Amino acid sequence: MKGIRQLAEHLDISIGTVSRALNGKPDVNEETRKRVLAAAEQLGYVANQSGRSLRQGTTNVIGLMIQSSRETVENSDNFFLTVTGGLQSVFSRHKLDLVMLPCPHDEDPYEYLKRMVARRIVDALIISETQRVDKRFDLLAKTKIPFVALGRSLSDGNASWIDLDFDGVVNSAVDRLVAHGHRRIAISAPSSDINLGFVFVEGYRRALERHGIIHDPALVIRAKSSEQGGYQVADELLRLEDRPTAVILIYELMAIGFYRRVMESGIIPGRDIAVVGFREAPRAKFLQPPLTCFRTSLHDLGVELAEILLSGMPAYSEEYPGKTRQTIWPLELMPGESDAFELGTKK
Amino acid sequence: MKGIRQLAEHLDISIGTVSRALNGKPDVNEETRKRVLAAAEQLGYVANQSGRSLRQGTTNVIGLMIQSSRETVENSDNFFLTVTGGLQSVFSRHKLDLVMLPCPHDEDPYEYLKRMVARRIVDALIISETQRVDKRFDLLAKTKIPFVALGRSLSDGNASWIDLDFDGVVNSAVDRLVAHGHRRIAISAPSSDINLGFVFVEGYRRALERHGIIHDPALVIRAKSSEQGGYQVADELLRLEDRPTAVILIYELMAIGFYRRVMESGIIPGRDIAVVGFREAPRAKFLQPPLTCFRTSLHDLGVELAEILLSGMPAYSEEYPGKTRQTIWPLELMPGESDAFELGTKK
DNA sequence: ACACGTCCCGTAAACGTTTACGATCCTATG
DNA sequence: CATAGGATCGTAAACGTTTACGGGACGTGT
Structure with a gap:
């Protein structure tokens, strides 16, 4: 089966009518529409995407750009695949396909994006791993x-975005630890170049301030979000003369390395030091002691993300142009046992 | 900047010459080529992909189809993102872009693939997670x-494929365990519907046979490749009256759950039971005791995969059509301490 | 009988590129 | 001087689809 032309002459109908029939346009007899659809199905005809795109300037494809940098590859940990599930559950209802666009490690994300935009292989884009x-x-x-x-990003220029509620997480974590008697609370975060690193630590500082705790820069450890990173965080904290009694880790993967390092020094998490993790992943509850952390449905986040995007596309939104939307996505505390002790009372 | 036509009349050159200049074709004066390239750069012109694809029937895009099924999302664990890095390092040299095509959970992979093929948005495809x-x-x-x-797949019909050396892994594992005195060796694997599950267990049976060990079906545990799966494997094995003295786990993630469950029963991995994992991931060495497992470079696997694909594409291979290529990708043993004891001698 | 509206369909242009073909100019060669 | 041939460029067709436009057939109301 070559193209719509062959299909048309096989049916002995004009090519225009065939196109209208296939696309559900009016001005075509219901009975001939049936015939066309049947013949297309039988001959396995599907419209050539290039021709269609060229004509109507649209591809029906949404792109999700990911960086998969070295940093990310170690920790993104199916984050994107899960979000993708939510995205597709929305897109498929609109006959949109999703493709993931992985920016090569050695290419500048900006240049890569420029190429992709120019190539016009997608109608709309989702960018991720935003820099500050x-x-x-x-x-x-x-x-x-x-x-x-x-x-989020400083450069968002009032564009739409969705982001995890880092602020809520760190506030909740600090409140909880302070309620247990902690005053020296350490935190780990990635570089403040990436927005997550900045926002997370900012929220931490404000939370401390709220409790009247002075902020000690030595307690902020920049580390990679991996097992090695967690190991390194523990290592640095153990070196301090005035050690913290609690620590907030970003990415629960780090907890594995953190646990190991402190246990090497005979320190037991959940008894000698409190640990809170962000964000929840299956393995959090397989740690010993189980990690207190924050969970959310990344699938649902994907759904929301898709809807935000669609609401900004003329063809898929009734009240276009609507306002841009900025959403902060909540997380829920999952109490474990890694911080379940009152400071000063060792069981 | 609209199209090549505007670029041409801006330069006061014919559209054909502009096209030739941009694409590095002959029959164009070197000086005018410079002018064209400069103007294109300055005006930010990039060829419309749809027009180009329509004309020459090629998209310069390679698709990597992934299923991201529930099963996979829990364990694929950046497998694809890492392989992608290797793929792109090859593709980018040929000005090919890679897109990932995630099949929605609720769609049949076969139907999805059919749609993607018909849409003609990719020149070639990589399929993964092959069924038996x-x-x-x-x-x-x-x-x-x-x-x-x-x-691999039973249905490969002599097509090209690349696959991890499950057979080598399980052989090596069994040899090692037998050398340490083990005779009752359990194994975990996913369902034999997916090819990995089948091949892995088949290799296991042949390896046992080679050592004259009769195969006990009770020692083959089908489980999900996740922490929960590992927990469940341990649970089932503990229920047996004639317990195994060693176990081979698939996906080292399972080891976390496995460790936890057996330790709940006071059984210490590496002392009371030997554990070997496949395949290596960063966290394997953060377990206590460190897990003996098998490692490989998924990046290099991606490179090889890309080269196999390119060798089968007329435009990128000199001796096309070449033979199809089937490659078994080796893994290397990384000794840990989870199986470092002689059976019968408890330290 | 006439006007008019509705339903259905065919015709052809347009989307932006690439490329086969032919035209022009210039130089070298006889 | 005639001619061949190379270098460089312009022209126009083609890729497969969608869609604006117009036209024929038919029914309905005056």
């Missing part, structure tokens, strides 16, 4: 292509 | 689209 200053926002705004960011 | 019988091979063979499978 991120030129991609300007680029996408300038090209008028609909997009949503997964992650 | 997998209709996708026939479909791709029939449509003549170049492809490689990541994973």
Whole structure:
């Protein structure tokens, strides 16, 4: 089966009518529509995407750009695959397909994005792993292509985004630890270049301030979000003369390394030091003691993300142009036993 | 900047010459080529992919189809993102872009693939997570689209594929355990529907046979490749009256759950029971005791995979059509301490 | 009988590229 | 001087689809 032309002459109908029939347009007899659909099915005809795209300037494909940098590969940990599930559950209802666009390690994400936009293989884009200053926002705004960011940025220029509630997480964690009597609370986070690192530590500082605790910069450890990172965090904290009594880890993967390092020094998590993790993953509850952490449904986050995007696309939104939407996605505390003790009372 | 036509009249050159200049074709003066390239750069012109694809029937995009099924999401654990890095390092040299095509959970992979093929948004395909019988091979063979499978299949029909050396892994594991005095060796694997599950257990049986050990079906545990799965494997094995003295786990993630369950019963891995894991991931060495497992470079696997694919594409291979290539990808033993004891001698 | 509206369909242009073909100019060679 | 041939460029067709436009057939109301 070559193209619509062959299909048309096989049916002895004009090519225009065939196209209208296939696309559910009016001005075509219901009976001939049946015939066309049947013949297309039988001959296995599917419209050539290039031709269609060229004509109507649309591809029916949404792109999800990911960086998969070295840093990410170690910890993203199916984050994207799970979000993708939520995205697709929405997109498939609109006959949109999702493709993931992985930016090569050795290419500048900005240049990569520019190429992808220019190639016009997607109608809209989702960018992720936003930097604190991120030129991609300007680029996408300038090209008028609909997009949503997964992650805030200073450069968002009032564009739509969705982000995890880092602030809520760190506030809740600090409150909880303070209630247990802790005053020296350490925190780990990635570099403040990436927005997560900045926002997380900022929230931490405000939370401490709220409790009247002075902030000690030595208790903020920048580390990779991996087992090695957790190991290193523990290592650095153990070196301090005035050690913290509690620690907030980012990415629960770090807890594995953290546990190991402190236990090597005879320190038992959940008894000698309190540990809170963010965010929940299956293995958190397999640690000993089980890790107190924060959970959320990444699938549902994907659903929300998709809806935000669609609401910004003329063809899929009734009240376009609507306002851009900025959403902070909540997480729920999952109490474990890694912080379940009152400071000063060792069981 | 609209299209090549505007670029041409801006330069006061014919559209044909501009196209030739941009694509490095001959029959164009070197100086005018410079001018064209400069103007294109300055005006930010990039060829519209749809037009180009329509004309020359090629998209310069390679697709990597992944299923991201529930099963996979829990354990694939950046497997694909790492392989992707290797793929892109090859593709980028040929000006090919890679997109990941995630099949929605609720859609049949075969139907999804059919849609993607028909849409013609990729020039070639990589399929993964092959089933033991997998209709996708026939479909791709029939449509003549170049492809490689990541994973063997009964249905491969002599197509190209690459797969991890499950056989070598399980042989090596069994040899090692037998050398340490073990005779009752359990194994975990996913369902034999997926090819990995089948091949792995088959190799296990042959390895036992080689050592004259009779195969006890009770020692083959089908479980999900996750922490929960590992927990469940331990649970089932503990219920046996004639317990195994060693176990081979698939996916080192399972070891976390396995360790926890047996330790709940006072059994210490590496002392009371030997554990070998497949395949290596960062966290294996953060377990206590460190897990003996098998490692490989998934990046390099991606490179090989890309080269196999390219060798099957007329435009990128000098001796096309070459033979199809089936590659078994080796893994290397990483001795830990989880099996470092002689049976009968408890330290 | 006439006007008019509805339903259905065919025709052809347009989307942005690439490329086969032919035209032009210039130089070297006889 | 005639001619061949190379270098460089312009012209136009083609890729497969969608869609604006117009036209024929038919029914309905005056």
